Amino acid sequence: MMPNFELSDQDAEILSAYIDNAxxxxxxxxxxxxxxxxxxLRQELADLQRMxxxxxxxxxxxxxxxxxxxxxxxxxxxxxxxxxxRFIGLGSAAAVFLLVIGAGVLLSNRPGDNAPSVASAPTQTxxxxxxxxxxxxxxxxxxxxxxxxxxxxxxxAEAQDVPPPQQGDTALTPSVANIGEPAESTSDTEALPxxxxxxxxxAPQAILETSSADVQETSPTEEETADSAVSAFSSExxxxxxxxxxADTALFAVESxxxxxxxxxxxxxxxxxxxxxxxxxxxxxxxxxxxxATMMSAPPPMPEGANARSVPAPTQNLLSAFVVLxxxxxxxxxxx
Amino acid sequence: MAQQDEQTLIQQAQKGQLDAFNQxxxxxxxxxYTVAFRLMGDSAAAMDMTQEALITAYQKIGSYAGxxxxxxxxxxxxxxxxxxxxxxxxxxxxxxxxxxxxxDGIILPDNSPSPERVAQDNxxxxxxQDCIQSLNPDQRxxxxxxxxxxxxxxxxxxxxxxxxxxxxxRLSRARLAMRQCLMxxxxxxxxxxxxxxxxxx
Numbered sequence: 001m002m003p004n005f006e007l008s009d010q011d012a013e014i015l016s017a018y019i020d021n022a023x024x025x026x027x028x029x030x031x032x033x034x035x036x037x038x039x040x041l042r043q044e045l046a047d048l049q050r051m052x053x054x055x056x057x058x059x060x061x062x063x064x065x066x067x068x069x070x071x072x073x074x075x076x077x078x079x080x081x082x083x084x085x086r087f088i089g090l091g092s093a094a095a096v097f098l099l100v101i102g103a104g105v106l107l108s109n110r111p112g113d114n115a116p117s118v119a120s121a122p123t124q125t126x127x128x129x130x131x132x133x134x135x136x137x138x139x140x141x142x143x144x145x146x147x148x149x150x151x152x153x154x155x156x157a158e159a160q161d162v163p164p165p166q167q168g169d170t171a172l173t174p175s176v177a178n179i180g181e182p183a184e185s186t187s188d189t190e191a192l193p194x195x196x197x198x199x200x201x202x203a204p205q206a207i208l209e210t211s212s213a214d215v216q217e218t219s220p221t222e223e224e225t226a227d228s229a230v231s232a233f234s235s236e237x238x239x240x241x242x243x244x245x246x247a248d249t250a251l252f253a254v255e256s257x258x259x260x261x262x263x264x265x266x267x268x269x270x271x272x273x274x275x276x277x278x279x280x281x282x283x284x285x286x287x288x289x290x291x292x293a294t295m296m297s298a299p300p301p302m303p304e305g306a307n308a309r310s311v312p313a314p315t316q317n318l319l320s321a322f323v324v325l326x327x328x329x330x331x332x333x334x335x336x
Numbered sequence: 337m338a339q340q341d342e343q344t345l346i347q348q349a350q351k352g353q354l355d356a357f358n359q360x361x362x363x364x365x366x367x368x369y370t371v372a373f374r375l376m377g378d379s380a381a382a383m384d385m386t387q388e389a390l391i392t393a394y395q396k397i398g399s400y401a402g403x404x405x406x407x408x409x410x411x412x413x414x415x416x417x418x419x420x421x422x423x424x425x426x427x428x429x430x431x432x433x434x435x436x437x438x439x440d441g442i443i444l445p446d447n448s449p450s451p452e453r454v455a456q457d458n459x460x461x462x463x464x465q466d467c468i469q470s471l472n473p474d475q476r477x478x479x480x481x482x483x484x485x486x487x488x489x490x491x492x493x494x495x496x497x498x499x500x501x502x503x504x505x506r507l508s509r510a511r512l513a514m515r516q517c518l519m520x521x522x523x524x525x526x527x528x529x530x531x532x533x534x535x536x537x
Contacts, residue, residue, distance in 0.1 A: 016508035055483035
């Protein structure tokens, strides 16, 4: 028996490499020199060599069974491991999701549906509200000249400054009320301009005063000057029309009385026929129907410069979001 | 089978002909099962790994770009076994207490050896196999490929993706561990198989 020999890791690696003939000539010579004098190291080498030889001699085993593949095996494995089921599952889930989103978009787009999407796009709603205001100022009134600026522009400033929840609340209230009665609300909305027109000179005055009060209740910026409000309105419109058109539109906001006088019947029908009758307008009409006094939201005559702005942007946004979502899903599945 | 025939079968298999691939399976299934058994340590797991690896090979045969087809198949088998070993611990972790001398594999006939020789060989093989199972998966893979399959360092490095220096160090540690393990079997093995010097106590 050899005395106990503690083989270091370094020596073990050298011996291992020596067995595999993987040492450099100098390393090999150095090790062989040590082997001449170190019996323990020599014994370790002999043990390792025998073990490696035994491992090398381990026989090839005969396969216990035939491993030839059957078509069923290949097909089943493809289904299980190929992720096809997972693809089908994810695809179905995505289809259901898109269906729900698409249905939501379509429902929000129905002509008789008053459900607005103002809350989802408050900044697009603001100019539409602003363009409504001049119409109200156009009703025959002795006081129309006075305070026209304030009452005209305050809602404009409000439209820009009021936080989205207020807009959403204002818009959602009538929509909830009218969900069950879309036909009725539509007929009310259509009758609204004629009611205004038939109210004569006295009623609009009362309406105007009430409207101003409503606006002041909801507007935190009632002390703003007309100039600042017109400026705000102009900046709001700046991204959709040339500067001279902005000036014209702002001027229209101030001088809306003459415009209304020239077009005594509001161009509600025109706005609808052009597809520029936004849902929020109908919603606000419904709100005025509920309040019984607030005619601020009566459909406005759409100035030429404001038509581009009054295209139902929330609907466009929803459709755009839907398209982006579809493309994203297709991208996710490598189909796009 | 001639090399040309093998290449023809490979090309046919790459075109989706399962019969051609199955002829290749018949050619390589024994060595593939063997390497799977050496790594997994029991016949059932080795069969599972071999079968799954062959299915994978059939599905991926389009990516075979030439070279040693047997080595390509073996790489798939070893990778599958290695993944399984690392993924879960369902393989048997052999302790010194439960190292019995059974035989999960069927040793190929060896020129009509005597029954005693077969028994002795089987005992040694079982001891070696059990000690292989005592290694951790990293060391086991390197030792099986190098010492059982006879692959060079560079080949092991390429097949496993492990750096050459790491292959050397892991192999060294695996061999030392194997040696320590086999010492526990000295009394169980016939005299001619008592390979190792037991340290003096």
